[in-house]
Amino acid sequence: MTDLLALQDLTVHFDTDEGVVQAVDGAALRIAPGEVVGLVGESGSGKSVTALAILGLLRPPARVVSGRIEFDGRDLRALSEEEMRSVRGSQISMVFQSPRTSLNPVLPVGYQIERLLARHGGAAPRQARERAVAMLREVGIAEPERRAGQYAHQLSGGMCQRVMIAMALATNPRLLIADEPTTGLDVSIAAQILELLRDLGRRTGAAILLITHDLGVVARLCDRVVVMHAGQTVEWAPVRGLFHAPAHPYTRALLRSIPRVDGAGVMEPIPGWVPSLLAPPRGCRFAPRCALVRAECAAPIPVRAVGAEHTVACVAVEAS
Amino acid sequence: MDALAIERLQMRFPLRSLIPWRAPRVVHAVDGVSLRIAPGETLGLVGESGCGKSTLARCVLRLIEPTAGRIFLDDVELTALGAEDLRRRRRDVQMVFQDPTASLNPRLSVAATVEEPLALHTELAGRARRARVDEVLGEVGLGAGLRDRYPHQLSGGQRQRVNIARAIATHPRLVVLDEPTSALDVSLRARVILLLGELKRRLGMTYLFISHDLSTVRYLCDRVAVMYLGVVVEEAPAARLFGHPAHPYTRALLSCIPVPDPDVTPEHLTLAGEVPSPIDIPAGCRLRGRCPLAQPVCAEPVPVREIAPGHTVACHLV
Helix, strand or coil: CCCCEEEEEEEEEECCEEEEEEEEEEEEEEEECCEEEEEECCCCHHHHHHHHHCCCCCCCCCCEEEEEEEEEEEEHCCCCCHHHHHHHCCCCEEEEECCCHCCCCCCCCCHHHHHHHHHHHCHHHHHHHHHHHHHHHCCCCCCCCHHHCCHHHHCCCHHHHHHHHHHCCCCCEEEEEEECCCCCCCHHHHHHHHHHHHHHHHCCCEEEEECCCCHHHHHHHHHEEEEEECEEEEEEHHHHHHHHHHHHHHHHHHHHCCCCCCCCCCCCCCCCCCCCCCCCCCCCCCHHCCCCCCEEEEEECCCCCEECEEEEEECCCCCC | CEEEEEEEEEEEEEEECCCCCCCCCCEEEEEEEEECCCCCCEEEECCCCCCCCHHHHHHCCCCCCCCCEEEEECCCEHHHHHHHHHHHHHHHEECCCCCCCCCCCCCCHHHHHHHHHHHHHHCHHHHHHHHHHHHHHHHHCCHHHHHCCCCCCHHHHHHHHHHHHHHHHCCCEEEEEECCCCCCCCHHHHHHHHHHHHHHHHCCEEEEEEEHHHHHHHHHHHHHHHECCCCEEEEEHHHHHCCCCHHHHHHHHHHHHCCCCCCCCCCCCCCCCCCCCCCCCCCCCCCCCCCCCCCCCHHHHCCEEEEEEEEEEEECCC
């Protein structure tokens, strides 16, 4: 199957007073149509920067140094700002972490969806109105007609996130990027939002790139997983392969570090700290924290297959 | 003797009435909660936003005055103490807050932060006080090299260690931990939980651990109480609660937490809607409107039953 999105060798730098922060270093990932891909890693691993690069939303001091971002056969980096805006509105959309601050506080939520439809869907005002209410109903908001006239501060956090999802899906995008969509929500509400995302993804055929630090969420929702550490993508695997046969030492350490509600596992912190991205280690950036470190780790790391659709960027892992 | 005993604690906040001849409406934040913690024990208090767990913590510290009920610390009734006596007892109950950055004074160095409670609440002075500061910083795993740093020069995990050091500096009888790990990254979370567990074993700390994160509760707590809309709906030893949750709310909470294993399918018990307003509380069981198992009997007052040693449940259907 051809990829919907193929990201190759993405490198992003931030120019700061202290020097150049090498936030993303040669990241790669691909997403097939309709598939849910998880992008996981600790804070500062470059997950959100990667998402913003895909959307063409990075602004100075951020700078895309290199990389190819191919969406539906088109090179997104070659598009003009105007063309990119149209892609963002109608083909790739995003759901952010803090739904309340992502909504406009001085416009009714229904009107915000209408504006979006008018701009990107070319809908007439009355149609836009009906469509907005229908979208709110679709994402499980009770009394959508009344809610459409309300403002963000009148809605609960879970409801704001439903509105964000309604907005993101209003133009029938082919790819939805969800950046920590349930962080900050209560567990029962978070579970409802995840179920909603999965159902809507299936129903509309939109692929989802789910950015999260919560491996439980990945296990519940994703088809495939990409693991990031300190700006590098280190492992790509189907969800079962990742949890049952994690290959990269970082992935293994990450899985061991999380407290589990079923009491399984050991909860062992990952050794060391995420390295400074002002002067990151050459080669593998996990090397200073890694028990399997060897001389070759300071050279560029080849990507090798360890299973079906399962690849890893590590010289210490045996190829299959 | 319990380290902490809470008896029928109630905290109501009246709302300002907009219509002068109508009685003001009331938020029932905590509605008759009784809890006990033995010395050296850790009680987990779990529930979603708005269930009253943080309000309860504030009452225990008497940062707010409960509208009814009594709180005992080592048989001293905290709720009956005058301002001066209360100030003297402050060293015995300390708190660690959720946001490690916001709860530190940005203009105090690490050493000054930890020294403050010692200066306020203990007789320690001069060299002895500085020695205690170094000792506590060592206990939480902060090296001497960090003592003159300021909060902005520390990582999130280090900041939370400073907060923990400040809380345990006066040898408190009870430490209230209000979501101490929820603002931390995954790998830091594990470190802070392990540190709290180690302090508990080594120094015999008694904790009231407030969290919505049942996975961390499982690692740290001896007993767990589950709160919903101002009342405790289930209380049990930790192993028992996670092994045999009885209340539909507890079961639903547990089923909501994604387990990092794609082959584990949790019990599918979804609560409908969101937590209702604590202003107009439904009669009978408070979960009734959201509970998938609700029956007509649930509108009756709910009995609290002990279904196993130390395991109490407030539900008609258990």
